[in-house]
Amino acid sequence: MRKFEHQPDKGGPKGSARARVQLPIAQPAAKPASNGPSDSHNITSSSADPYKAAREALDRDGFVVLSASLFPSFDLDALRAAASRMTEAARSGKWPYIRTLPKQFPPWPQDPSKGIWGVQHLLHPSSPDHLTFTRSYFDSELLKYVAALIGCGEDDLTMELYNMLVRPDEDFSLRWHRDDVAATATPEEELERLKKPGHHAQWNLALYDDSSLVLVPGSHKRARTETERNADPYEADMPDQVTVQLKAGEVAFYNNNILHRGVYDSSKERMTLHGSIGTTHAGSERARNVLQHGVGDW
DSSP states (O other), X not given: OBXXXXXXXXXXXXXXXXXXXXXXXXXXXXXXXXXXXXXXXXXXXSSSOHHHHHHHHHHHHSEEXXXXXXXXXXXXXXXXXXXXXHHHHHHTTSSOOEEETTOOSSSOOSOGGGOEEEEOOTTOTTSTTHHHHHHHHTOXXXXXXXXXXXXXXXXXXXXXXXXXXXOOSSOEEOOXXXXXXXXXXXXXXXXXXXXXXXXXXXXXXXXSOXXXXXXXXXXXXXXXXXXXXXXXXXXXXXXXXEEBOBOTTOEEEEOTTSSEXXXXXXXXXXXXXXEEEEETTOOHHHHHHHHTTTGGGO
């Protein structure tokens, strides 16, 4: 793997989804129903190949949740301890690389006085805990899933971003968005971009239970509907939306151009590692998406 972070969103979740893979089973997104999620769209792989099942779920639904049991080398206790130290340093102004309230997307000012909702650059060598985070980022099993989801060899992978999403100092949310498609894009422009390969994989590793990610399954394959296009940017009840429910230690991979948002509760502890890995096949557009986070400065 060769060297080379993302942006995640006011409103409440509707429904829930557990597009989960448990060796050797993959269970993708469930369509929301009035009384909770349905299991009718879950799929089961009869083979001992969770990598293929995860790829199929991600391609179809735009996200998939992998069971903590698939990553036996993750040291959750060590990661929580390191994450706590990093978060404390960020809130106190001792770590300058932060996501600050109320700004949603980069670049962010380095002043934490109005509160933070994220910590940037977990792999930065000046961090005393960078080796702990490095072990999780380069985890051998995680890299196998990344390569399988992108559809490339592990030797083609390139380092991108590793950040952390934390409990905000006040309730906070991100608007509905696609990471790499402007909200002003026409339906034709959306489809043109969505048809292009992403050449990367993006994930959330929850160190504590996390239900902050809200998305519309399948929206990574189509332009926004008129309802979605005309909705309030913070619409709390988007048609077909689901909330991704993560238990501590679980990993959610999702297409960064799925229609999604974040809803962050200041009363609930949150430390979720937010990473991305690319490939040597990615071009200048992917580089722009990564470098806007300032990772090139170090």
